[in-house]
Amino acid sequence: MQRKIFVITGPTGAGKTTIAEYLQNEFNLKKVLTHTTRAPRQGEINGVDYYFENALTFAQKHFLEQVEYAGNQYGSSKEALALAWSTGHDAVIVLDTKGAKTYAQQLGAQAVIVYVTVSNSAILAQRLAVRGDQPAQIKQRLASSHFQRDLAVPELAGQPVHVILNDELSIAKAQINTLMNARKLGNI
Ligand SMILES: Nc1nc2c(ncn2[C@@H]2O[C@H](COP(=O)(O)OP(=O)(O)O)[C@@H](O)[C@H]2O)c(=O)[nH]1
């Protein structure tokens, strides 16, 4: 069976990282770490959550795509993707919707696009606060055009987007289980 990469996208705070961790822990998907110049949050570890870079080291990578988000650089490198593929397992990556579109264009059906969302975007600010994000950063992030863009399901030419509603984590996980069952049966 051809290996797939599950691209987890959606607005900030929707639960993309949480869903990606579930896919890693329950379905043994290998995470493709991306690179960022943003400072690590409390508890984040270099080489586990991201490759944390400075402007100089960031410029030295070979990116499949890169974006600026809330004043920081983010990019997914060809090196990190190759590392995940080399394990022989399906891979998972967390991207904004622009990055998800690029992956869909570049990898076609090999990229499974999963859009994580909530029914009321007011929940997102609360989640970011609970996560420990600074109030000024939350304000800046939610005011950004990136955030507005990521609130909408990305439109992909001819490719499905699997929408996961993450109001309740147990229900979101059940939706992921259904998706992975379809994957196991070779239906995606
Ligand atoms: N296009 C793209 N987006 C990325 C990359 N790495 C992370 N992102 C996205 O950048 C946004 C900001 O990430 P982060 O600062 O970790 O905050 P988050 O929104 O809470 O996950 C999120 O939508 C991430 O999914 C990347 O390499 N490329």
Ligand SMILES: Nc1ncnc2c1ncn2[C@@H]1O[C@H](COP(=O)(O)OP(=O)(O)O)[C@@H](O)[C@H]1O
């Ligand atoms: N269904 C949920 N209900 C309540 N809190 C959640 C839910 N899913 C995730 N969270 C929490 O919300 C915060 C944001 O989740 P996270 O996975 O970091 O989102 P993202 O990667 O999309 O920014 C985290 O503290 C996470 O533990």
